[in-house]
């Protein structure tokens with residue numbers, strides 16, 4: 001097993017059979033000890049966060065599999081906090097795709113002149129560049145094409161997948177009276193670029209969810225969804 005990447009919340013290993021192994025750590029993103037799914041730094045370490053993130057990820061990726069939505073998922077080992085996945089090639093050095101149902105976080109910070117906090121957004125899709133140094137700048141469909149990161153045809157696939165998967169997560173949460181405000185995904189190419197699939201994770205650390213108007217912490221979210 002060869003370590004290929006050390007991330008903020010996961011380590012990535014190459015397996016001998018060509019697949020990748022993602023090891024979920026107890027580190028979560030945030031600043032000064034406060035969790036923030038949009039942050040680019042490890043803000044705190046919470047015991048059990050890795051396994052909880054993996055349990056939610058497994059839960060959602062298996063639902064997506066049943067629905068025939070393409071992802072990198074192969075299987076998960078909760079005890080070891082690892083997930084086996086198909087290796088993917090990311091776009092450029094990596095993009096994040098956000099699906100927004102309510103105006104919070106960076107959307108509100110950027111567009112606060114025109115948007116009100118909590119305003120409904122109809123599965124609004126935004127792409128940002130994974131670039132910690134430049135605080136993950138948003139990028140338009142035209143710029144993605146021009147800079148050679150993603151063709152217009154691929155963008156359409158990406159946007160559709162994002163809204164489809166976002167709606168799957170949103171309706172799963174709704175079954176527990178939890179409202180999804182926004183969620184962040186990563187995608188990559190597999191099979192020599194022939195297919196675009198969802199990669200990475202779907203955990204509390206990648207979304208903002210609210211119950212009775214109260215923000216639900218990542219560890220709590222896992223309990224409510226997987227155990228509840």
Ligand SMILES: Nc1ncnc2c1ncn2[C@@H]1O[C@H](COP(=O)(O)OP(=O)(O)O)[C@@H](O)[C@H]1O
Pocket residue numbers: 005006007008009010011012020072085086087088089090094186188199200201
């Ligand atoms: N199937 C995959 N193939 C290749 N890379 C992947 C795959 N799934 C996830 N990754 C990458 O593995 C890394 C996971 O570690 P993470 O701690 O989340 O990293 P980051 O600090 O970049 O967010 C991410 O960079 C993500 O893009």
Ligand SMILES: [Mg+2]
Pocket residue numbers: 007008009
């Ligand atoms: Mg990550």
